[in-house]
Amino acid sequence: MPKEAHMSGWAIHGRIVTMADDGPAAFSGRVWVRDDGTIAAVTHGTAKGPAELKGAPVVDVGHSLVLPGLVDLHNHLAYDTLPLWAEPTRATPWAHHDAWPRAASYAASTTWPAYAFITACPAELLAYVEVKALVGGTTSTQGSPPSNRPRDGWLVRNVDDESFGTGNRNLVLASVLTATPAVLADRANKMRAGSAFVYHCGEGQQGSVVAREYDDAEAAGCLQPRFVAVHATSVPAGRFADWTDAGAVAWSPFSNLWLYGQTTDVPAARAAGLSVCLGADWAPSGSKNVLGELKVARLVSDHLGWGLTDEDLARMVTSAPGDVLFRAWGRQVGRLEPGALADLLVLDATARATPYRALVRATEDDVRLVAVAGRPAYGEPALLTTALAAAGPAGAPAPTTVRVGARAMGLVLTDPTDGTTPWTWDQVVARLEAVRVDPKHEIEVAQQRGSAFGADGLDATPDLGLQLALDMPTGVGPVGGLPHDLGQVVVPPLQSLVHDADWLASVHGRGFHGGLLDGLGTFYG
Structure with a gap:
């Protein structure tokens, strides 16, 4: 039989x-x-x-x-090849999110190298940063760079782009830039119609001018269940209670401490009934993935006596963001x-x-x-290999090998232009390294073929191929543009996929965490 x-x-x-x-x-x-x-x-x-x-x-x-x-509810993936950044001349924490992008070293250290990768090798950039998320157990991440075409079928679920085959890419809206009252009112209406809105809101120190962003969001009617306030570090504890239709706060403690020396009042947000969800933010001032950010949250809670349990923290990267996204997606993660x-x-x-x-x-x-x-x-x-055989044929090629710390791991990777052609990790890294070695040439070639974006946005012309835009901190163009002499663009070595000894060493004596983040070494010894 x-x-x-x-x-x-x-x-x-x-x-x-x-x-x-x-x-x-x-x-x-x-x-x-x-x-x-x-x-x-x-x-x-x-x-x-x-x-x-x-x-x-x-x-x-x-x-x-x-x-x-795991769900990462706040990131900026376009920058996740870069090392931690700190302005060497700065002795005091930054006041708010509009201050540090003006630092003397910021553009050359962050914007220019990110621009080189996003312009010359967008597909390889996305592959690298999404694998970096994947090796930390992340399966959904927010903050994929704006693109000129839909991007279904990538390595991790992209919160901002996910449409579940409907073509409706307005399920989750996002803004890094401070929105005008008119835009906030429009987003409030879209939330009432079912969309979620992930908004950088009140990112800075307590008492700083950016606290008014929360006031403006409230005035526009944005304090709804589908509203996700990213950071909200400057929001006074008592103001969270005004959010009567409880939504969510995306908490990135590493980045908060690194830049501002303060972090979100998580106990106050939780007491007001808000969901608190973790986000790794971005490589220049954040963890490598939310698995790492969990450890930062553990250190902060213990240091400040907040009493957050391991279950509380575990829910911040699983059920809490999953439930928030369900309100817009109608699907549970x-x-x-x-x-x-x-x-x-x-x-x-x-x-x-x-x-x-x-x-x-x-x-x-x-x-x-x-x-x-x-x-x-x-x-x-x-x-x-065993799991792929059990899951059944789907046209995927044999896994490629990727070195993750001391381990050789398997990765299912296909060329994003057709979704079926085998693509090796070595090919991805080799292309990134080619751009890193000669960014001037690679940017010029990309601009000649029309794949660089301009101030008016992304060009959707089909034969131009995939285009991406930087989302930090001024939207579709790099801060101040590129230098007239592209020979000044220097791209640092690709960062490792894991929280290794070199990365831990780069934390010590830098940023404004007062030594608290040095404790991360206890988790990675």
Whole structure:
């Protein structure tokens, strides 16, 4: 009798961390994944799965933790190849977000090298920075650079661009720039109609002029459930209570401390009923991924006596942002439950590991497997191969190899121009290095073929190829433009994908964290 064929789908068996609001933190069980990228069921022990997936293959990860993929609700991916930046002549913290872009070293250190990559090799830039997110367990990230065309099918779920095949790219709106009252009023109306709005709001020190951005948002009617206030560091504690239709705050403590020496009043925001979600921000003043930002949040809470538990922090990168996005997407991430999107993270852990503590203390070395929309994307080579076979054929090439710290890991990577042609990690890095070695030539070639963006926006002409724009800090053009002599553009060496010893050393004695961030070394020793 022939073996009964299973419906398209697969399951993963391990210690399941659903991030449900009740029930056990973790249990031995299985997550059953449909071929459409959603979760069909979550079962305990070795119980049979749903009838629709009868006979589906099961990938066993032992006592490793199976969690929802992590959600980074605040980033600026276009800059995530760069090292940490600090103005060498600055002795006191910056007052607000309009101050540090005027620093003498800012454009040459940050804008110009980012411009070189985004102009000359946009596809390779995106591949590098999205892999950097993926190796830290991130499956959804906000802050992908503006582009001239839809970008479905990339490595991680792009919060701003996600349309779930509808073509509606207004599910989540975002603004880095301070919006006018008219724009805020328009965004308030769009939120009432169902969109979410991620807005840099009140980024700076308490008492600084940018606190009025929160006042303006309130006056325009933006304090709604689908409003995400990024940073809100200057907002006085009592003002969060005015947000009666509770939305969310995106908290980036590393960046806050690095630039301003202060951070968001998280206890006040939580007391007002707001969801607090973590974001890694960007490489010049942030962590490499939200897995790293969890450790910053742990240090800050302990230092300030806030009493945030490991579960509180774990929810800031899973269920909290997932629930916020559900309000706009109508689809759940950040939880393992029937109907949710099957974005999965497998972390190495002992059989007795406390799940939330294990997540907070985990490093890139603990990431065993990451799947986005049910498709294994990155992981330990043997486990990734097994998971890909279980998930079934989808036309993807064999995984390429990427060096992550001391480990050789597998990565499913295809050329973004067609989505099927094999693309190796070495090809990605080689192209970035070519631009890094001779940015003047590469920028000139890109400008000649018309792929550089101008002050009026991005050109959607099909034969120009992919175009991207910088989103920090002045939108579609670099601050002050490029130098007249492009020979002045220097692109620093590509940064590692992990929080390594060199990166940790670059934290010491720089920024305005008063030494607090030096404690990150205790997590990566």
